[in-house]
Amino acid sequence: MENTQFRLAARPVGLPKDSDWQMTKEPVRELADGEVLVKTRYLSLDPAMRGWMNDAKSYIRPVGIGEVMRAGGLGEVVASRSPRFAVGDQLGGGFGVQQYWIGAADDRHAGLHKIDTRLAPPTTWLNTLGMPGMTAYFGLLEVGQPKAGETVVVSGAAGAVGQTVGQLAKQLGCRVIGIAGGKEKCDFVVDELGFDACIDYKGGDVRAGLKEHCPNGVDVYFDNVGGDILDLVLTRINLKARIVVCGAISQYNNTTAVKGPANYLSLLVNRARMEGMVVFDYADRYHVAVAALGKWLQEGKIKSREDVVQGIEKFPQALTMLFEGKNFGKLVLQVA
């Protein structure tokens, strides 16, 4: 049995290119006692992966040159020498960009856990019920702390985290304004997800859009993009506003310095705060978020949208879709 893998061949400068990856094939080895063999079905492609490719101190160790690229995913147990998991179990875990994962059933880094595909389809477990959903849930509730009637703005609104942030904020009784690229995404965000409005940063004027759609200012800004959009929102924040620094996809492939928010003194004028979050800090409460989000999903109160690319060999091209804003919804790579 052969295992196709994508390994990091070089540290990218700017947008990752094909030569930054090496596709390898190796035979699947025998299982040792306590190990399981997982056949990867779906992999989650996320903006954060770009950061893991840099040799920089961060919240997680960089992927080493020659190592299989780190990725979360869903897979099926196809062989087991552990009492923990049986053949046929559907697992979530850090399987990496490869067709098969072998390791100890209790591997701390992989964090294997059974998922219930009756509650939601597999791709939703990589979206609303996976890391993006957990990020949205804890980032919005714990850091953003919106109150009913407040105005919440979220960038990357059609993306994995943004779609859940906005729908959660609607559930909480907030006015919700998305920012997304292109009319199609904006229509989806408003018509399907129920946001109050969505500003098209590609086709429109974000400054004017914020003015029009946030007549009472911005109380919570959930930032997935950084750059100029963060700077524009800073000019519209209210007293005691909260900015959740979740990501800065506009800056991840910079070959020059990150663009710092020139309008950050708006935090002073407005006694506002800007606070970072990393989803792993909330791991012991994921089950709470899964229960809440799962219920709302079943009741049809929130929706999830995934953009599924077929074939592990498409991994390099699929990943760059994120940075070009070409994915529509949570980007998922279907391996098998």
Added chain:
Amino acid sequence: MENTQFRLAARPVGLPKDSDWQMTKEPVRELADGEVLVKTRYLSLDPAMRGWMNDAKSYIRPVGIGEVMRAGGLGEVVASRSPRFAVGDQLGGGFGVQQYWIGAADDRHAGLHKIDTRLAPPTTWLNTLGMPGMTAYFGLLEVGQPKAGETVVVSGAAGAVGQTVGQLAKQLGCRVIGIAGGKEKCDFVVDELGFDACIDYKGGDVRAGLKEHCPNGVDVYFDNVGGDILDLVLTRINLKARIVVCGAISQYNNTTAVKGPANYLSLLVNRARMEGMVVFDYADRYHVAVAALGKWLQEGKIKSREDVVQGIEKFPQALTMLFEGKNFGKLVLQVA
């Protein structure tokens, strides 16, 4: 009786220059019922005054062209038609840059209040027991929230706010590192005020200084300066660090855009926050801070240092001292 005043003649571009001011003299008018006449003794010169000169939405209305420049100060009641204050009373209030202030004893904007010059000398009432001390007290305790054993870094360490921030943090059991311009200020901060160390941003390498003096990282950064120093501190912050955005004196006279903190994504990696504060929000608790700071001053546990410039006609030159880092301690203009 003649009243010499400084009025805003033009909105400055960059550093305020002499032609941005108009010195006027007008006769002191008769008092109406309920009014008092205050002879200004000392005026507080503060970096925030630069912001009040811009025609921009902020936490306070800009000073209008032709208006007497806003300034807090101390003065003596020399005539009174109000039962509230008697001739000879020493008052604090928003008297503006002028020799005499006339107005209603209960004028809300002026905020007249008696001060007790037995507790501390007048200039201390513009420093540790005035706005700078209040800013230090509430900014550090309420926003910075340092705990014993944590490392607190403060920029503008020899300045009005910085000197009290650092001494307060020492009282709380923190390791305290100042950043100031020049050996003389740094020596003062360490030898007189008791900081653990002080980094000379003019003569030394701030990056290396932070590395040397903050071996366990930075838990609280009280920022008075912004710019490159903020960016350098961002690279050294700890998990859950707090950055108090109190000011950005390095950026106030920019003729180009403010330099945003390019390293702000360190907030994400470290789950840290950056939060603004404006002292006026704590007005109903100033008396608490005055009681605490006054006690520590009397016990010799904290010290205050003022830099007094003589003569109201020196106002324009004195103000620019702040932006050139030429003042040593809280800058005060002695009017009479």
